[in-house]
Amino acid sequence: MNAKYMEFALEQAKKAALMGEVPIGAVVVLNGKIIASAHNLCESLKDPTAHAEILAMKKAAEVVGDFRLTGAELYVTLEPCAMCSGAAINARVKEIIFGAADPVKGALGSVTNLYSFNFPNKPTVYGGIKEKEAVQILQDFFKAKR
């Protein structure tokens, strides 16, 4: 875990906002290098699975050439939902580092903590990293929408 990588996830979130997508960004880091980055694209792609984390993990798997991202760190600006937390298990992600908590859909401590159950290959989780910046981007987006 190195908080500096969250800056790149925040940049991705800002790109999403410019497209009218809910501003959430993610990057995957392996061996100290960013190997994939993405932002939320549900509306543009009309795809319920097109969260930043899913898109970033899919790209990372392409780069690695394996669906197993063993040793990878996933940085994301918002607490992952159940889908994304589950995908990180399937992808063998080592660490998840998130910014703001999500009281509505957050599955790593807010609505439930998915990793408190007996699933295999659970990542270690660090929450609240550059939280203020992540919250600000989301607040600005929803204020402008109203």
Added chain:
Amino acid sequence: MNAKYMEFALEQAKKAALMGEVPIGAVVVLNGKIIASAHNLCESLKDPTAHAEILAMKKAAEVVGDFRLTGAELYVTLEPCAMCSGAAINARVKEIIFGAADPVKGALGSVTNLYSFNFPNKPTVYGGIKEKEAVQILQDFFKAKR
């Protein structure tokens, strides 16, 4: 819920086995019609998210032209994992009908019941539908692998 649609999910599972993929199949039904079907493709696509349910929901969203599959029923031969159970929430699926339970990764009653928590838009779940057939396909696959 109509158990007859599980037959088509089982057919998909058999197709996966022929490719050497873990044999899990899924179909999405909307207004009494199958609008999407898929099977597990994690190994072939080298994609940690390429579970039968995710691929079927993505195809269904393409057909509907919206990431919201409101009113849709998802039939799947094995109890969904956390990723897939979470994706069904995001996709606004109305009902999930599954065959066999999955003691290792099942998130709708086995390892945990994700829908017992306060998430929005939770589908109604029916488990154990054509369970014997689903188990048989999985057992035959893993027996042949050994």
